[in-house]
Amino acid sequence: MTKFYARRRLSIVAALTGLIASAGMLNGPSASAALPTPVSASTARTYLASLTVSTESRTGYNRDLFPHWITISGTCNTRETVLKRDGTNVVTDSACAATSGSWYSPYDGATWTAASDVDIDHLVPLAEAWDSGAGSWTTARRQAFANDLTRPQLLAVTDNVNQAKGDKDPAEWMPSRTAYRCTYVRAWVQVKYYYGLSVDSAEKSALQGYLASC
Template sequence: MKKVYARRRLSILAVLTGLIASAALFNSPSASAALPTPVSAATARSYLSQLTVATENRTGYSRSLFPHWITISGTCNTRETVLKRDGSNVVTDSSCAATSGSWYSPYDGATWTAASDLDIDHLVPLAEAWDSGASKWTTAQRQAFANDLTRPQLIAVTDNVNQAKGDQDPATWVPSRSAYVCTYVRAWVQVKYYYDLSVDSAEKTALTNYLTSC
């Protein structure tokens, strides 16, 4: 009888262990996850109407004031987490570096098989955030912004496309792939609204025009 109870206890422990492991995998940042979907066009239009319009000021900006990439889980930092999230069949080594996989860049429609061909774009650039309110934040707040995996703020894209974008806002730059422009501007407004960042007049005009067509 004792052996039967012992076997039952072992069986229950095995099930519990399996459930815990499954939960850990599900909740782990390194597990497969989708890029956050931006708010609807109607919500973006509502958000945009509530944003403060102000002249931008870049005085004192330095990229180093936005600490990134931080450790997200184990040996994986923010860049590596986004690469795994946004790629297909991504394989990583013991240091969490992507050794193989496939990545589709929604900005230009290109597909890449080497992680070195991808940049992680801050959709609302760090300099743009600084210009529109982040200069008043604490370092901890700027770190949270620079590593935000919850809002549609970080995305893996073709490196030279990201470099061409630089710190431009939608008044002067949107993705060349027209099918993604609506998604891009909705995400832009969502991020600015969440972080209570301002827009300049040209930026608001461009966002308003793009959202009208969404």
Template sequence: MPKVYARRRLGVLAALTGLIASVGLLNGPTASAALPTPVSAATARSYLASLTVAAENRTGYSRDLFPHWITISGTCNTRETVLKRDGTNVVTNSSCAATSGSWYSPYDGATWTAASDVDIDHLVPLAEAWDSGASAWTTSRRRAFANDLTRPQLIAVTDNVNQAKGDQDPATWVPSRSAYVCTYVRAWVQVKYYYGLSVDSAEKSALQSYLANC
């Protein structure tokens, strides 16, 4: 075969291979960023020391004041994005709904194979944020908080565990899986520090106690 035709044939094969690969990436599971790692315990202790201590105020709270889930990319909203990020071998349909995969919940150590068994937890709950200063925010800032993929604020966990947590802070609730408690409280302090939220006295005392053992 003449060299010129051989080179053309190799070029065509390379192009076809690239096309097939790109189609496969579109139709198959896609890689996504990992859950953000919270700050170190030392940094969390420093952050905690600087947070304002204040009583909580629930007056006027409504979950609807924190718009979520918003569109992140294409047809994928925040919940769907976190499901893909935190899951293993997650496959989605054209609407970005997860049709298969598995999800490990670090709060309780359970693994689920149905997305319907998984909630996306706001680590610092929306009501807790409202009580701690978000009542004075603009809607735009509350939207950013409720859909924050940059800080360790959103995480896929067992649905009934998330529901049991509700709007509690670490003074009354931390994950039952002890190996994750340090990560949880470090993330809690990081989120509160970033958004300039206050802590109440019982919450601060609990956080200090947990962080002392991290």
């Protein structure tokens, strides 16, 4: 009898622990993985040297050709997953929507306490990817690119800053926060290298210039 009740007690404790952990994931502070760290500057310079230089063409581009945001886990889609990953003390409801927390935007150094003030930026914009090779991809590969949580391709930033960036490459736009520029170009090159995307001549020159001072 003693052994029976001991086993039963352990089973109950295990079940309660699982429930508490689940509740913590639902309503507690974010415990998601950190934003992936870009490759080093030296590696980025090596990657950049190997990228194809080509003119860009946007013929046929449509944002809907890059399906997003997809479900990542449970009720959480890609946007919600990045908000939890990049935020501090993020609390979500049963639909995985962030109800509180704070988000630091590395592009401009601003901190926000409402998820509605935060966009999830595609560091290499979807239109830029289309121009530099994604037009020939399958829809499945474009979906993987648009929802990539493994490379430093998605991050939470101030919404109007993201909108000002639009589809510009580093020859046309860079974060106003100069301390982040080295990280930004390293991430840019890493994503382009991983996906086999090309660069145009002005883009490559800008990247070389920024990486030279990293």
